[in-house]
Amino acid sequence: MLRWLWLFLIFNFLEAGVNLDFKDGMRAYIKGDDKSAYDIFSKLSKSNDANGQFSVAFMYQYGYGVKQNYSLAYVWYEKSASLGNGGAIYALGYFNYYGLGRTQDYKKAYEYFKQADTLNIEKASFFLGTMYFKGEYVLKNLKKAYEYYSRSTTLGDSDAQVNLALMYINGYAVDKNMTKAKKLCHDSYYGGNVEAKSVWEKYELWSY
Numbered sequence: 001m002l003r004w005l006w007l008f009l010i011f012n013f014l015e016a017g018v019n020l021d022f023k024d025g026m027r028a029y030i031k032g033d034d035k036s037a038y039d040i041f042s043k044l045s046k047s048n049d050a051n052g053q054f055s056v057a058f059m060y061q062y063g064y065g066v067k068q069n070y071s072l073a074y075v076w077y078e079k080s081a082s083l084g085n086g087g088a089i090y091a092l093g094y095f096n097y098y099g100l101g102r103t104q105d106y107k108k109a110y111e112y113f114k115q116a117d118t119l120n121i122e123k124a125s126f127f128l129g130t131m132y133f134k135g136e137y138v139l140k141n142l143k144k145a146y147e148y149y150s151r152s153t154t155l156g157d158s159d160a161q162v163n164l165a166l167m168y169i170n171g172y173a174v175d176k177n178m179t180k181a182k183k184l185c186h187d188s189y190y191g192g193n194v195e196a197k198s199v200w201e202k203y204e205l206w207s208y
Contacts, residue, residue: 022051029055034065045076053080054088061091061100070101086119097127106137117148122155129160142173153184158191162199169203178208 025040038059044052057076060069074095080088093112096105110131116124129148132141146167152160165184168177182205189196200206 022049022055025052025055029064034059036065038065045079048079048083050080050083050085050088053077053083054085054091057088057091070095074101086116086121089119090116090121090124093124093127106131110137117151120155122152122157122160125149125152125155126157126160126163129163133163142167146173156191158188158193158196161185161188161191162193162196165196165199165205169199178203178205181205182208 021040021044025037025044028034028040029037038056041052041055041059045056053076057073057080059065060073060076062068074092077088077091077095081092089112093109093116094100095102096112097109098104109127113124113127113131117128125148129145129152130136131138132148133145134140138144146164149160149164149167153164161184165181165188166172167174168181168184170176181203182200185196185200185205189200
C-alpha cells in the first residue's frame, strides 16, 4: 500500500518542469527497482530538483532503496520545501506533529500545516482541523475544526470526511444532521477510509 502512496503524493505535489531523468526514476520505482529509483532521484536532488528531493525524502521515510532514516528524510523534505514543494512543506508538519526523528513540536507542525494549507494540501487542512478539535498548541475551537475539516473534505480527503461526519452526528459546532453524516461517511469509505465503516455501523447511518 505504501508503495503506491508515493505515486499519489508525487502526482499531487509534482512541481512544474519534470525532466526525463525523473520519469526514468518513476518507471524504476513502479517496477519495484528501488535502488535504481533512489540513485536517479538522488542525482536529481543534488542539482536542486524539488521533485527529486521530495522523492529521496520519501524513500528515506519508508525505507525504499535505502535504510529507513527519519532524520535524513527530514533534511531532504526541508530542501524540497525551500524550493516551494507543497508536499514537502506538509511532510515537515507531519514529522513535527508525530515527532519522527526529532522532538515532537506542535508549534512547528502548526506553522508548516498552515503554510501547506495555503497551497491547498488537503492533509494539511485535515491536521489543522484535528489540532483545533483537540486543542493541540492552539486553543480548542470546534468551529475552526469544522471549518478546516470542511475545507479538507472539499479538497477530497477521506479522513476529514469521516471526522466531519462525526461532527454532524454529535452536533459539534453544527446542528446534528444524520443525512449529511451518511453521505460523508459513504464517500469516506469509498475514498479508502476503513474507520468510516465502523462509524456507519455504530450509528446505523444506513437507516437515514
